Amino acid sequence: MSESKTVTMGDLFDYVEKKCDFHQRPGLHGKTTWTCYGDFRFTEEFCKAHNLDFEAVKEMLEGNGGYCDCEIIFNVVDDVSRETPLSSEEIKTTMRKGLERRFPQGDEGNDSS
Numbered sequence: 310m311s312e313s314k315t316v317t318m319g320d321l322f323d324y325v326e327k328k329c330d331f332h333q334r335p336g337l338h339g340k341t342t343w344t345c346y347g348d349f350r351f352t353e354e355f356c357k358a359h360n361l362d363f364e365a366v367k368e369m370l371e372g373n374g375g376y377c378d379c380e381i382i383f384n385v386v387d388d389v390s391r392e393t394p395l396s397s398e399e400i401k402t403t404m405r406k407g408l409e410r411r412f413p414q415g416d417e418g419n420d421s422s
């Protein structure tokens with residue numbers, strides 16, 4: 310019903326963080342525990358709910374160091390602005406920027422450019 314509001318990285322972070330259910334266990338010296346299945350199932354749910362291209366979002370997160378749902382919270386939140394819109398253009402740009410930041414001047418591809 311609502312007018313399509315642009316979905317942002319912040320929305321994804323909030324969703325995944327809630328799903329991972331981060332909390333401190335009082336008895337264990339404040340050790341933080343959370344739920345993660347080692348995959349992107351929460352991200353996939355989010356993408357389906359918002360009609361986003363899950364494969365593209367996944368690649369973008371991996372490009373920024375997040376290789377499963379909980380790693381998004383550990384590795385991606387600090388590097389990608391919450392304001393970043395999850396449009397297909399921005400998703401591609403964000404993936405490229407992440408790769409460039411993490412692998413500066415990488416010549417792995419032996420790309421003659």
Ligand SMILES: [Zn+2]
Nearest residue numbers: 345377379380
């Ligand atoms: Zn994880």
